[in-house]
Amino acid sequence: MTSIAGLLGRGAGAMADAVRKREVSATELARASIERIAATDARINAFTAVTAERALKHAAAIDERIAAGGSGLSADLPLAGVPFAVKNLFDVAGLTTLAGSKIERDSAPASADAVLLQRLEAAGAVLVGALNMDEYAYGFTTENSHQGPVCNPHDQRRIAGGSSGGSAAAVAAGQVALSLGSDTNGSIRVPASLCGVFGLKPTFGRLPRTGTFPFVSSLDHLGPFARSSRDLALAYDAMQGPEARAGTTGEHDPGCAQRAAQPVIGLLPRGLDGLRIGVLGGYFSDNAQPEALAAVDRVARSLNVTESVELPWVEAGRAAAFLITNAEGGARHLENLRRRAADFEPLSRDRFLAGALLPAAWITQAQRVRRLYAQQVARVLGDFDVLLAPATPCTAPQIGTEWLEINGRRLPARASMGLLTQPISCIGLPVCTVPVWQAHPTMPVGVQVIAAPWREDLVLRVAAALESAGVVSAPIAAP
């Protein structure tokens, strides 16, 4: 392994340290990432576009800035030279924002970058491409009929999960050190679980979504994937903070709380001191296969957690998430459903069509139940700082799997991959998905580390402690 290949394997923080110390250049890292994508992506199918020219130009600018020296490089360029990629629902100037669809291929290229992409590049990271996903983010498997399925880097016969399947797979395959995805009902946490990487779904409203293609605005979150909790924290800190308003021409995410940044990187060493941690039982154990429960058990034992707790109204919360998603997604795409339904992804088209027809009273009731459920869960979070639950009911199924057996019930595989994530994102709680390897002979499965709103620091502290204890890790898949 060359030193550059070694650096690609070490993660974002180590790469940035090396670039700032001029042990390696941002240009060399960008080239190494582009070469690895070229060497591996025929098997993985994570990328829908590689932005090599842009990457090398930006990397050269980072190298010039480092060569010029000066103080404050560590603070100004915490991600110096780190190659990253974004789910193809993020606007990338000059590229058409596909959102996984065939229909959007007819749209004009984006004129500007998404806000979070701008923020990562301002921190020194280098965009190398756009990533495959489920069409319009409506799926948990990234079996995209237009682009082909994303294959799990750890076993290419299996799914990578979705809808941010390309984002998780690119990190697991060592193509990039960081990626961005979106999570409406589990689309960061499911692929992170199945590909064995770390994923952070921040609190709803924490990170601005400006410059991304929406799915369900009342539920959409954005967040990073990485191979360590430290790398997640570096990326997350670089993306926090309110949007600058630019008068009447400036775009602005009305769903973003526009909170001041609350950096977490310095809090990771605090560990578990004083944290009250519980395991979610009931619904969360009833809807998981033995390997997913074994992963939670392994994490809980490492943390000396014995207390189990159930969330009130959790099934109603999941039902509310389904209905809101179905109706809002269907309504968003109604015009194209009228004119060109045949051009939609066959795996989600009929769901979109049905969603457009749902009675308004169901959706209003779902939104009211969502609030009641959030209030009930807040009471539980008064007694626990952190809750643990499986991220997926099982390890990655084979591509094309139609049905899952869970506790003697036969369930549709594609929809069921989000059974355990939907009740959490429905009420906007921050979650770090951590990858556990010892629960299955060959494949990873993730555990959700969940906290109260705006406490991303707690989920990342627990993730870092588990990593230090050797309980969770994100090795790069063998080429």
Place this chain on the structure above:
Amino acid sequence: MTPAQMEDYVDAAAAALELPLEAAHRPGVLQYLALAAGFADIVNAVPLSPHDDCAQGFLPVGPGEEAR
């Protein structure tokens, strides 16, 4: 809803929305409507008072804030 009521509902709602449904898509639409109806039964079983409000909020938009 019974299966027959569901078929009638799909036809009426699709007509109201001017949403043409191809024959090949109709069985899938009915299947997903049935799934949604099951979830609606779950949320409708939650006892709510008239004072239990929606989760969504709205922020007024002032002059100079018209951008998306």
